[in-house]
Amino acid sequence: MQSHENMDAMAALVCGCLNVRVSFVSGQLRPVSFFQLALAGEEALEAFFKQKLIDVTLDLTGVTKEHAFLTRRKAVGEWFITSCLNCGMAAYAEHVKHSLHKVLVSSHLVRDARTVEEMVRSPQYSPAFRVLLKPKTTDLSPDLGMPFARQDASLERQHELQLINGKSTKFLRQKQLEMEKRIREFADQQKLEFSELQRRTIQDKNVVLG
Numbered sequence: 001m002q003s004h005e006n007m008d009a010m011a012a013l014v015c016g017c018l019n020v021r022v023s024f025v026s027g028q029l030r031p032v033s034f035f036q037l038a039l040a041g042e043e044a045l046e047a048f049f050k051q052k053l054i055d056v057t058l059d060l061t062g063v064t065k066e067h068a069f070l071t072r073r074k075a076v077g078e079w080f081i082t083s084c085l086n087c088g089m090a091a092y093a094e095h096v097k098h099s100l101h102k103v104l105v106s107s108h109l110v111r112d113a114r115t116v117e118e119m120v121r122s123p124q125y126s127p128a129f130r131v132l133l134k135p136k137t138t139d140l141s142p143d144l145g146m147p148f149a150r151q152d153a154s155l156e157r158q159h160e161l162q163l164i165n166g167k168s169t170k171f172l173r174q175k176q177l178e179m180e181k182r183i184r185e186f187a188d189q190q191k192l193e194f195s196e197l198q199r200r201t202i203q204d205k206n207v208v209l210g
Contacts, residue, residue: 011059013109016087017132018119019066022105028057032104043077048090052107063092063103066130069160086131128171129164 012023032055039049063082065071070086078097083090092105110116119125124132 013056013105013111014116015084015089015091015109017084017089018116018125019070019084019086019131020082020089020091021064021066022056022092022103022109023059023061023064024056025059030055031107037104039077041077043079046076046079046081048076048081048093048106049104053093053104054107056103056105058101058103067163069163070131086133128168 011026012021014021032053034049037043037049037053039046043049067086071082071084071091073080073082076093079093079095081090081093089108090106091109092103094103110119119132122132124134126133
């Protein structure tokens with residue numbers, strides 16, 4: 001684990017797949033022990049609170065999610081715990097009375113900028129969805145490779161599929177336009193270079209012929 005001083009360098013913490021990001025005020029990181037929380041009842045039995053936790057003060061950005069539908073929020077006593085369904089990490093907890101500015105975050109969140117850069121360069125990183133994805137062996141639909149939507153799927157699930165399809169379509173369209181622009185620019189440059197070569201060849205021919 002990195003030292004407390006190094007944790008402040010990034011001023012943000014991310015879950016194991018980059019889906020959940022907690023932005024905090026630099027220098028406002030305080031390790032918290034299980035006993036300091038003075039939990040009782042179901043809170044004391046919750047696994048999230050038994051790990052090493054950090055009390056952070058959120059900055060103006062606060063908590064952001066690349067894909068909110070890939071997170072789950074559950075109530076435990078006077079706390080709301082948010083987990084990332086994509087990487088399975090229980091990321092942070094908000095107290096019902098202090099959730100606007102302060103949260104408890106898992107010490108397993110990534111806080112080193114170099115590590116985040118390595119995650120972005122990973123083969124599992126999806127440029128379209130901006131998170132790390134583990135390959136899944138499921139039946140895919142011909143529509144952008146998304147899983148088939150069952151007829152009995154919930155409305156919420158259908159909405160999620162629409163969001164994913166929308167992001168995929170928008171991303172691919174953007175990349176297609178960028179590719180076509182590069183092709184046009186390359187073709188124009190090649191035409192200019194050929195015209196210059198043609199001019200020089202005619203010039204040199206005239207010199208040779210005297």
